[in-house]
Amino acid sequence: MAADQQLKESLKELHDLKAALDEHSIVAITDSQGKITYVNDKFCSISRYSRDELLGQDHRLINSGHHPKEFIRDLWSTIARGKVWHGEIKNKAKDGSFYWVDTTIVPFLDDQGKPRQYVAIRTDITGRKHFEEAQERLVAIINSSDDAIVGKTLDGIITDWNPGAEELFGYTAAEAVGKPMTLIFPPELINEEAGILAGIARGESVKHYETVRVRKDGRRVEVSVTVSPILNHAGKIVGASKVARDITDRKRAQAQILQLNADLEARVVRRTAELEAANKELEAFSYSVSHDLRAPLRAINGFAGIVLEEYGSQLPDEGRRYLERVRNGGQRMGELIDDLLAFARLSRQLLNRQPVNTGRLVQEVLEELNPPGNKRQVETRMGELPACQGDPALLKQVWTNLLSNAIKYTCGRTPAVVEIGCEQNNGQKIFFVRDNGVGFDMQYANKLFGVFQRLHRADQFEGTGVGLAIVQRIVHRHGGRVWATAEPERGATFFFTLEKEHHDEQ
Amino acid sequence: MMNNEIEILLVEDNPDDLEMTLRALRKAKLANNIQVARDGAEALDFIFAQGAHLGRKVENGPRVILLDLKLPKIDGLEVLRRVKGDPRTKIIPVVVLTSSQEQPDVAECYKLGVNSYIVKPVNFERFAAAVSELGMYWMLLNQPPKV
Numbered sequence: 110m111a112a113d114q115q116l117k118e119s120l121k122e123l124h125d126l127k128a129a130l131d132e133h134s135i136v137a138i139t140d141s142q143g144k145i146t147y148v149n150d151k152f153c154s155i156s157r158y159s160r161d162e163l164l165g166q167d168h169r170l171i172n173s174g175h176h177p178k179e180f181i182r183d184l185w186s187t188i189a190r191g192k193v194w195h196g197e198i199k200n201k202a203k204d205g206s207f208y209w210v211d212t213t214i215v216p217f218l219d220d221q222g223k224p225r226q227y228v229a230i231r232t233d234i235t236g237r238k239h240f241e242e243a244q245e246r247l248v249a250i251i252n253s254s255d256d257a258i259v260g261k262t263l264d265g266i267i268t269d270w271n272p273g274a275e276e277l278f279g280y281t282a283a284e285a286v287g288k289p290m291t292l293i294f295p296p297e298l299i300n301e302e303a304g305i306l307a308g309i310a311r312g313e314s315v316k317h318y319e320t321v322r323v324r325k326d327g328r329r330v331e332v333s334v335t336v337s338p339i340l341n342h343a344g345k346i347v348g349a350s351k352v353a354r355d356i357t358d359r360k361r362a363q364a365q366i367l368q369l370n371a372d373l374e375a376r377v378v379r380r381t382a383e384l385e386a387a388n389k390e391l392e393a394f395s396y397s398v399s400h401d402l403r404a405p406l407r408a409i410n411g412f413a414g415i416v417l418e419e420y421g422s423q424l425p426d427e428g429r430r431y432l433e434r435v436r437n438g439g440q441r442m443g444e445l446i447d448d449l450l451a452f453a454r455l456s457r458q459l460l461n462r463q464p465v466n467t468g469r470l471v472q473e474v475l476e477e478l479n480p481p482g483n484k485r486q487v488e489t490r491m492g493e494l495p496a497c498q499g500d501p502a503l504l505k506q507v508w509t510n511l512l513s514n515a516i517k518y519t520c521g522r523t524p525a526v527v528e529i530g531c532e533q534n535n536g537q538k539i540f541f542v543r544d545n546g547v548g549f550d551m552q553y554a555n556k557l558f559g560v561f562q563r564l565h566r567a568d569q570f571e572g573t574g575v576g577l578a579i580v581q582r583i584v585h586r587h588g589g590r591v592w593a594t595a596e597p598e599r600g601a602t603f604f605f606t607l608e609k610e611h612h613d614e615q
Numbered sequence: 616m617m618n619n620e621i622e623i624l625l626v627e628d629n630p631d632d633l634e635m636t637l638r639a640l641r642k643a644k645l646a647n648n649i650q651v652a653r654d655g656a657e658a659l660d661f662i663f664a665q666g667a668h669l670g671r672k673v674e675n676g677p678r679v680i681l682l683d684l685k686l687p688k689i690d691g692l693e694v695l696r697r698v699k700g701d702p703r704t705k706i707i708p709v710v711v712l713t714s715s716q717e718q719p720d721v722a723e724c725y726k727l728g729v730n731s732y733i734v735k736p737v738n739f740e741r742f743a744a745a746v747s748e749l750g751m752y753w754m755l756l757n758q759p760p761k762v
């Protein structure tokens with residue numbers, strides 16, 4: 110009875126123990142063949158298999174494939190030899206999710222000393238494993254960073270030193286950890302550290318602070334440093350992390366850019382000064398040409414004129430004719446100089462662009478060139494002339510030169526007809542002056558607008574050959590284009606535009 | 616008009632231009648009382664009755680100054696500045712005669728109060744005509760204010 114009672118109590122104790130075990134652990138029993146013969150509720154809930162699905166199966170059902178074959182072989186050989194196995198196993202649940210268990214497998218032997226069954230008691234350590242994995246990843250990230258990442262205490266003692274720091278500062282982790290951070294400070298910046306640490310203690314960060322540190326080999330590196338407080342679980346500042354990036358190359362590139370900019374600036378200033386000097390020289394040259402060359406010309410011309418006037422009657426005809434030629438030569442040279450100067454002035458003159466009433470401007474020019482009552486009358490036909498944008502004085506020069514040419518080269522035509530108009534092409538105004546004069550051969554058209562280029566002999570038509578060059582320069586300065594079409598003895602037409610061509614609509 | 620009163624002061628250093636200008640003035644019957652100065656210093660001595668012209672009265676004219684700009688010693692611009700800067704002489708008309716408009720100081724001349732500005736033409740007849748017209752204009756049409 111006492112034995113019975115003892116057994117009863119013993120069983121009760123065993124039952125209590127099992128209940129407590131089931132409450133804490135995942136329990137499974139397998140037979141000597143590895144077939145599952147018992148699972149507790151915790152086993153079912155973590156593996157997400159029902160008891161029926163598990164019983165009779167072996168543990169391959171929950172194999173995650175994570176562990177190498179040797180690991181599994183070692184486990185089995187250990188327990189088959191009757192030894193207890195202890196380790197961490199990653200399993201796969203029915204829904205495909207993974208879980209980690211801290212596992213103890215205890216073999217129970219039969220009378221022959223062969224394993225009879227195995228009791229496996231496991232604890233879910235998935236959470237801890239995930240945390241460890243996350244930490245491993247962080248460590249891997251820190252270790253693979255090119256930036257130097259360093260941890261230190263609030264006293265400035267180095268606690269962590271990644272390979273990036275080894276590379277950047279030349280000290281190994283073993284050499285650096287435990288040393289004060291000032292290990293890598295240049296002597297003149299030692300004081301910086303106290304300020305940084307004080308800031309950290311107050312919870313302040315230092316962001317992208319550019320400074321200099323000294324490597325183990327004594328070389329200085331320029332770094333951009335970010336230092337932030339490290340907080341523990343309770344939110345208390347326990348140290349600082351420091352990320353330092355080597356910016357030596359960037360600094361060098363920056364300095365290079367600054368240098369290049371300064372060089373460029375200096376070159377621009379130099380070139381501008383050279384240009385200004387050249388311009389000044391050109392102006393002095395123009396002045397000299399106009400002033401100094403004209404004075405002797407005036408003398409040649411003037412005194413030849415005075416001789417003709419005062420003593421003309423005493424000279425033989427031939428003498429008078431030669432003197433006339435001296436005078437004409439001088440006069441022509443004066444005209445050439447004037448035209449050349451006018452042409453040169455065009456490049457320097459500022460463009461005073463404003464709306465211009467083309468019709469009125471042309472009317473004005475025609476009245477000057479072909480005044481009513483003039484001996485030689487030219488018939489002018491004026492079409493619609495739209496207003497335009499340009500420098501009124503310069504445009505007047507363009508029209509004057511084109512129209513005086515038209516009048517000049519229609520000399521001898523009856524009637525002499527000059528037609529003035531404007532065509533619209535693609536939204537662009539093309540002004541033209543057409544005459545029925547002597548025209549020219551188109552094969553010489555390329556010479557038309559050159560300075561001192563003439564297509565007619567001086568004894569046929571007078572002129573210096575600068576008029577059309579002036580027209581072209583003015584038109585170009587307005588952003589336009591000038592061209593001509595002609596046929597010998599059948600007149601010429603000169604076209605010009607005053608604005609850049611736009612090929613799209615309007 | 617008193618005989619010894621100088622009517623035209625011609626300031627010109629170029630002997631060719633000087634002779635042609637004098638001839639043109641003579642032809643226009645304007646050559647009676649011409650004083651010639653060959654540089655800016657001489658011109659100022661005459662205008663302000665100093666140096667060789669000490670004793671002359673500044674108030675006695677000239678009635679018009681024909682002034683070349685490019686002059687030895689003191690240039691025409693400076694002569695113009697002094698004439699127009701002195702209350703005794705600033706009413707004297709000054710006609711600047713110069714070789715060309717290329718000169719950078721055309722604007723400066725106007726700022727200083729030049730009365731006329733003419734470019735000496737290469738063409739002799741035009742030069743002569745311009746000089747005589749100018750002389751006429753300033754001598755005959757432009758009566759100085761009565762003192």
